[in-house]
Amino acid sequence: KVTGGGTPKVEKYDFAVSPAASEDVDFLGDEEKRTGLKGLVAYEDVRLLACPDIMAVYQKGNEKSINKILAVQKEMIAQCENLKDRFAILDTPPGMSLADVRKWRNDLGSPTYAALYYPWLKVPDLTSRDGGTKLIPPSGHVIGIYNRSDANYGVHKAPANEPLQNVLDLEYKVNKAENGSLNDKGINCIRAFSGRGIRVWGARTLAAKDEGEWKYINVRRLFIMIATSLEESLQWVTFEPNNHELWAKVTRDITFFLDIVWRSGALFGQTPAEAFYVKCDKELNPKQIRDLGQLIIEVGVAPTTPAEFVIIRLSQWAGPNAEG
Template sequence: MAQIHAPGVYIEEATVAMHRIAAVPTSIAAFVGYTGQGITDQAIAIQGMLEFEREFGGLHADSPLSYAVSQFFANGGSHAWIVRVTDANGGRGGAEQLVGNEQDKSGLYALLACDQFNLLLIPETFDMLGGEEARVISAAVALCEAKRAFYIVDAPANRTLADISPWAHGISQSRNAVTYFPPVRVPDPNAAGQPRSLAPSGTLAGVYARTDSNHGVWKAPAGADAQLLGVVDLALALNDMQNGQINPQAINVLRTFPAFGHVAWGARTLKGSDAQADEYKYIPVRRLALFIEESLYRGTQWVVFEHSNEALWAQLRLSVGAFMLALFRQGAFQGKTPEQAYFVKCDEQNHSGQDRERGVVSINIGFAALKPGEFVMLNIQQMTIAAKV
């Protein structure tokens, strides 16, 4: 406290206790599939192609995953988890091995041991031409919805312009999933540089990572900036009319333009068809919501040791409000003012007496993702020490 000896104005700095909420990563990619070597059914973290070559043997002709990983890093990716999956003889497995078992954390469930991943890729569904991909995609979608992750679905290679939309609608209509058409073609070092058709997920995951780094997760990974690096051709050249046939059906098209080269030319989730009119129609809106949810979930864990009362709610409003304000200043939301862009509500009105008895703390957050006045609603809950009202 300042020492007062004479009349005048005295200034004393006060420290306001606030739990700061850290922004979580947005583009850690998880790959599941066969590789030429390495530990099986265990998630291994890598940060570049050199590490992948050391741990898993590099590009392998029978490993779609290896080419997807290469494209991920070539397009801007920096962090990945690799889950190597094999059959009983150590060779490439099928849908059963890819899905694995949740109890023993095999197959894609090996990712349950990871602290966090944001993007999921299973490139081997590209080679599943008889319908067996449905089992893999269903399990992968469920895992992503549980882990607040985003699944880039690779359609089988035999899908055509005529049937890609009905296939996608039948396979999943998840807000946490997306698919692209047509496949990409890249030079294959294992075939003297001849073009090889690939599942596009690895390339697009790299584009997501590059876009997140340059602009933020709220920017659509599409358009002139979303160039598909390392791609020499697309399996099918689509024109504007063909693009217009499948884009409204939530199929994201890959296009080639003289001025831009090969680019991603769509940004819809599998819940993004015009007929559904879902609030998470667009990839950046859904990924921004997942980012906010995960950041707030992790950043409010301290609440579980507190009593649910006005003092706690005020701290939460301060912490969450500061986090949302920082995003607003970075351009994450629509609106000219914070009041137009987002709101944070955590007070007596959204805490009933029963909630307080049970120790439930609710934080209601809204943000203007599309245009001012249209709010995407989120609700974050934490369990605290049950408090008597």
């Protein structure tokens, strides 16, 4: 519910656990015990992280609850940055003004393996007998958008301009100017459009402005996909003789894979040579490297980036007989 002045007012939030009970929940967990967020480190097939239920601890103005949420989100970011095989989808807390949202984003730093979404979503309350509604964090719906976009197009397509299903309204309706300001800070807005429904309207990571293409979600996730795919497919290389024959086989296999990626539209370039290169030779693998039991491979790719802004140039033309 939005009151005058553009500040969201908390209407109703339902969680799997109550705010009081969640105070005792250890969301961070333990890696060795395979519990909580840290327990996910052991699972190599994890590609997306989201933790909407951490918002159950949020109490406006309560510094302890705010710090707990920040600690969990920073751990999510750290895990993704360290492992480099997964990506974090983060929520802002409820009831925040735009200034609060900007501050929250600043507190998260500038990681390239995470994205932040705003505002919260109003959805049907399936536990209500009178057709009630409730507000929930957006990350659950957003992770569904990622998976749907991946299945339909591939990870190289930005998970944006996609409609959210079973969403009735937004906690706060971001306008065009506000969206531009927030997007510039790496905050992905969810917006309502007349006749087009409620859509994800941002494709930015939390990367700093000078990070170049890493500021785009699809570019970061494309590189995650390529790196993890190559790591899995090249396991046969282990314990093979590290010689010219191996280098040629590795180059051939990676080139074949990247050619498929290029043909899917994920890479920029009219030819494979413009889209990627693979290098695995004696220059990269001199005797001192081989003596360490290492094989060095260099792969470069040119990713496509999303068209965030479509610029249309208009001019008046009075016709061929116009004076002037």
